Amino acid sequence: MKTKIAVANGDGIGPEIMDAVLRIFKANDVKLEYEFVEMGKSYFDAGHSTGMTAQAKETIETLGLLFKGPMETPKGKGVKSINVTARKVWNTYANQRDFRTLNGVDTVFSKAGIPINITIVRENIEDTYGGIEHLLTYDVAVGRRIITRPGSAQVIRYAFEMAKRKGYTKLACAHKANIMKLTDGMFLEVFKDIAKEYPEIEATDIIVDDLCMKLVSRPEMFQAIVLTNLQGDIVSDLCAGLVGGLGFAPSANIGDNISIFEAVHGTAPDIAGKGIANPTALLLSGISMLRYLGYSANAAAIENALLYTLEQGVHTGDFGDKSIPASNTNQFADAIIANL
């Protein structure tokens, strides 16, 4: 069991919400040491094209686990997102996001009495995320979409193992193989092959547009869904919307050697430094991380405290019952600590 991990605060509201989460960990006596690393927009601006110092990279590679706050994507044509770069350099091939209804977080679906409980596993490296594009003429832009058999296999196998671990009875593969017959066709073929090794899990496939139609009308049809990168990106955000937005969505980037647990919402520069940001998404990612690392008792205790706190109506300014005064970040964390 790892006892030390790398932590990158992130940009904007990153430091405040990271501080709140680590205080909650400490209050629950989580036996982890943190090594803070230099990573984020300011390091990019200082000339590190991957958004991190050489020292940060080495630390993360040694420790094998990075817990990170939100990071700002630098602007500019040739520039790559720091988040996307990190996923790629460390081959964190599976992006897992668990979306579930949280009592106290009102959504269209909670009002309609429809509980959400869906895990998205998204391929995290290939597809159009390679950024291989060129201008053929001034008028014609061409991008390449690349899907590989080993790349598909590793994320699909991860999804089946995850489903098994969570006791799910089914896993769907979403795709657009009716149009992208070779690329998505390959992803689907690999899915069907690997499914044979998991007879206990019902494996189905669904066209991605049909999936989106069903997710907004009968989300209870799905337990877990595996998709290629861009379709997974879109469907993940759709599912985030079902549970209240990115402020309530954890994200884990899983690789064989290095994994990254992160908040995927923005850096909220408008409220940065004010101490009023909502730390829930980062805390949910942290809880997933504790579970992944084997700190299951801590994960369960903190999760219960968070759920109970939300149920009590405690909330930051961005959500919740307006008749109950909003807490700031510290008060929100204190309320969770009090419920531990």
Added chain:
Amino acid sequence: MKTKIAVANGDGIGPEIMDAVLRIFKANDVKLEYEFVEMGKSYFDAGHSTGMTAQAKETIETLGLLFKGPMETPKGKGVKSINVTARKVWNTYANQRDFRTLNGVDTVFSKAGIPINITIVRENIEDTYGGIEHLLTYDVAVGRRIITRPGSAQVIRYAFEMAKRKGYTKLACAHKANIMKLTDGMFLEVFKDIAKEYPEIEATDIIVDDLCMKLVSRPEMFQAIVLTNLQGDIVSDLCAGLVGGLGFAPSANIGDNISIFEAVHGTAPDIAGKGIANPTALLLSGISMLRYLGYSANAAAIENALLYTLEQGVHTGDFGDKSIPASNTNQFADAIIANL
């Protein structure tokens, strides 16, 4: 004003729902003549690789307007969807789908009291729909995604004109230009350029994943959205889900010389021939077609009768209040006719 159009019944439930719609047109004294054309899966199976006879193609090109039922996509690796082929050969570059809440059609959103009124304009030819893919090795599949400036301009201009015609105050362009910087970047650039010609319409842009998150939580933010082909396909189905599914979604493929109004739901082979299919989507497409052709009074009368009939609780077996007995296709059409 055109007085004659081509009609293709389509496969499966196509003939039944087309018959119902044309009966409603007739009852409202729509002054259109129909030339039925040979198009659909059986013509594909008989050796016509585009799914239509030469005669059908000629008729459609002469008349310039095709009203079509759903068509089955033949299976097989090299085979192209008949629907997609039709859009391409006639350069129907804009796919418009209007999604609105229908009283009598319950959805998660209607239950939450959130009315939907969104028009999607999707580029209909380019993107990965070119089907340009190859296997680089057994393990690596490569697809090409092509976006052109003239192709983007024609659909974006159509979207602004449509917004103006409908009295909309805003139009959003959704894209993933943060990752696909040249292809989606070109689409976005063209959008921003053309927007300058329409100062009366507020032009905004939004990343497609963020759009999907907002569509499922605050759909009232949007009036009209223009997108590239595949993203538009996905978002269209998402929006269909908001209003009750593809059974309630009209679709128009608009080109400069030929336009196609169609039902985009499936052919429902399981209930084909039973006379119980729901003709609403085809009727909604037909109403859009009448309006497009200039038969505005007919369009308004039939639309009002449809809306009133749905409000009364009249429904086919696939939707509606189970305490009111389901109508079959003919009874449903008769109820609309009675309300004309």
